[in-house]
Amino acid sequence: MGTGSQAVLAVLGRGLVDPASAVVRVDDSGLTRGDGCFEGCRVLDGAIDKLDLHLARMARSAAALEIPFDEAAWRDLAALAVSAWKHPGEAAMKLLLTRGPTGFAAIGPLPPDYPRQRRDGLRVVTLDRGFASDAFASAPWLLGGVKSLSYAVNMAAQREAVRRGADDVIFVSTDGVVLEAPTGSVVWSVGRTLHTTPPGATGILAGTTQRRLFERATDTGWRTELTLGTVDDLRAADVVWLVGSVRGPVDVVAIDGTPRDRNPVVDGEIRRLAGF
Ligand code: PLP
Numbered sequence: 001m002g003t004g005s006q007a008v009l010a011v012l013g014r015g016l017v018d019p020a021s022a023v024v025r026v027d028d029s030g031l032t033r034g035d036g037c038f039e040g041c042r043v044l045d046g047a048i049d050k051l052d053l054h055l056a057r058m059a060r061s062a063a064a065l066e067i068p069f070d071e072a073a074w075r076d077l078a079a080l081a082v083s084a085w086k087h088p089g090e091a092a093m094k095l096l097l098t099r100g101p102t103g104f105a106a107i108g109p110l111p112p113d114y115p116r117q118r119r120d121g122l123r124v125v126t127l128d129r130g131f132a133s134d135a136f137a138s139a140p141w142l143l144g145g146v147k148s149l150s151y152a153v154n155m156a157a158q159r160e161a162v163r164r165g166a167d168d169v170i171f172v173s174t175d176g177v178v179l180e181a182p183t184g185s186v187v188w189s190v191g192r193t194l195h196t197t198p199p200g201a202t203g204i205l206a207g208t209t210q211r212r213l214f215e216r217a218t219d220t221g222w223r224t225e226l227t228l229g230t231v232d233d234l235r236a237a238d239v240v241w242l243v244g245s246v247r248g249p250v251d252v253v254a255i256d257g258t259p260r261d262r263n264p265v266v267d268g269e270i271r272r273l274a275g276f
Helices: 029-033 051-065 071-084 114-120 152-163 208-219 231-236 264-274
Strands: 008-011 015-017 036-044 090-098 103-108 122-128 168-172 185-190 193-196 223-226 239-244 248-255
Touching (some): 015 071, 036 051, 051 090, 071 090, 114 248, 185 208, 185 231, 185 264, 239 264, 248 264
Parallel strands (some): 122 248, 193 223
Antiparallel strands (some): 008 103, 239 248
16 A cells, blocks of 8 residues: 555544554564454445444454454544545555554555456466364464454465466465465355355455355345365356455456456356445
C-alpha cells in the first residue's frame, strides 16, 4: 500500500494522520515478531465491502492472540478512513492491530497486478505447506484460522511461484490435501457444486469472500460442500478459483505448468455472485 497522495491513514486513538508519518514504535511486537492480526478489505465507491464479516473475524483473531479488541472503535476508525478516501471505484483497505498496541486503518489503490490477473486468470503452482491436514486439531497455539501478521511464509511462497513462472500458489498438506492460497481461499466447481476446504483442523483461514459466495450461490441453486480435496480433484474440476476480498474470485488457468481451459460462463456467474 503506497504512502503517497493515493493513501489514507487513520490511527486508533489519534484519528487521521499524514500517511507518511511514523505510527509504529521500534519495540512494537507486531513489527519485531509479527505478533498481531489484520484484515484486508475491498473499498468500492466509498463503501467498505462486508465490513461486518471482517470485524467479526478480526475480533476472533484478536481473541485468539489475547489482544483486546474494541469492535465499535474499529468500526468508527474504518468509517473515518473511508470518509477521507475521495477516489471512486475500487481500493484496498487494511485494518491492522498489534500487541504493541498499534492499530490503524489504511486505504490505498488496488495492487497493480490485479487487473491483469483478473483478465488473464492465474497460473498457480502447488507447494507443500509442511504439515498434515489435521495438524491444527486441538492445537490452538498454532493459531489456525487466525489472520495473524506472520505472513513471511505466504510471501516467500508467492516469490517461489514467480520464480517458477506462475502468479500464485495453492498450498497442499503433507497428506496431499488442498489447503488455501497465500492470500486467498481455493474454490472449485464440479457441475453445479462448489467446493472449498473446511477450516478447523486444516488451519486455513475461513474466507469472507468464499462464505458470501457460497451463501449467494446456494440461493441461486448451487450446491456447496466443504471438501478435503486433492490436486487431482482440482485438475478434474470444471473451474478452480482463488478467492479473496480485494482481488475477488479469479479463475486458475494453469496448475504446475499444465494449462486449463477457461469457462467464461461459469466463471462470470461466480464472479458476479461474489460481487465482482
Ligand atoms: N486465506 C488466506 C491465508 C488469506 O490471507 C485470505 C485473505 O487475505 C483468504 C484466505 C481469503 O479471505 P477473504 O476472502 O476474507 O479475504
